[in-house]
Amino acid sequence: MTSVKPLPQYLVTRYHGWKATTFAENHAWYRRLATEGQRPRAMVISCCDSRVHVTSIFGADQGEFFIHRNIANLVPPYEPDGNQHGTSAAIEFAVTSLQVAHLIVLGHSLCGGVKGCYDMCSGNAPELEEKSSFVGRWMDLLRPGFERLSEGSDEDRQTQLEYEAVRTSLDNLMTFPFVREAVEADRLSLHGCHNDIAEGGLKMLNPRTEDFEPV
Template sequence: MENARPLPSYLVQRFHGWKATAYAENKAWYRRLADEGQRPRAMMISCCDSRVHVTSIFGADQGEFFIHRNIANLVPPHEPDGNQHGTSAAVEYAVTALKVAHIIVMGHSKCGGVQGCLDMCSGRAPQLEEKSSFVGRWMDILRPGYDRVKDITDEDAQSRALEKEAVMVSLENLMTFPFVAEAVKTGDLSLHGVWHDIGEGSVEQYIPGKGAFVPV
């Protein structure tokens, strides 16, 4: 592969720093993880956004979260059509192989993917309507959520509402996977929806009895 290049020097320096400190001080733990395999308690589905650092937010150690990140933390509906489905494959592996006890879908404020969905669905981003747009076709997953917030007139309130709809649509789609629905039914798996305000450092969780996101 002629286009590949060595790592940037700052990453190499950071690696050596990690190896000499965090790894050296916990070498037995890392070797145990390597020898015994992973047994994560939860699967975390979050956005690719570099500002969202789920392990830091929840103080998770190595081996605790099975993390899958994608644009706008979306889960597509169950569609075994022979195409390549990275998110669906991650969910299947987490539930059927790793036997996670929880799946947490985490949305966040100022999400670029959600804003793209708003722009596309309101006609402000025709480029995302093109069949060749990977982002646009991925954001089609969120169209049902847009339909529920399209009449909100305040732009900031609409954007925040759609960020939370991205969580709700994903939770709804998770239940279309037979193995997820069965695990939820038997009590072996629970689903959770949370939303993170980056600037405030706060987290809200969805409470079914209230039908709303409330601070944790």
């Protein structure tokens, strides 16, 4: 594997620091997680964006969250077509095997994937229209959300589209039979959130008003 190289030294140094402090001080807890297996209370579907630190936002410890990240925190509709589906597989495992009680879709401000979709649907990103663009074809999931945007500035509409990404994912989650069954049996609850990176804000989708409101 000639294309593989050793880890950068700064990561090795950080690892040894973690092993000597956080791990050493909580060794019994890590051993318990290893021997008893994971029992997360919630699954979080968030964006790949490095600025979105899910465990820090909610103050979660190891073993508390089952986390799946992808571009723009999107969930595709249920399509058991024989192809590989990383997001769908993660959802299936969380709901049917781990039996999480909560499934949270977490969007965020200044999302690059959402901006790409906005530009693509506005005719300003022809490269994303190419069939060979993985990002473009993934962001096709959000095209219906773009069509629902109200008038306003580009900045406001992009924020609206970030909210639409969360709504789209929540709607698509209910197309999965095992998700719908768990929700209807009151074994699973779905939640939509949006994180403002610059301000540290968190909004939650209110199911009654269908608006995002500060928590």
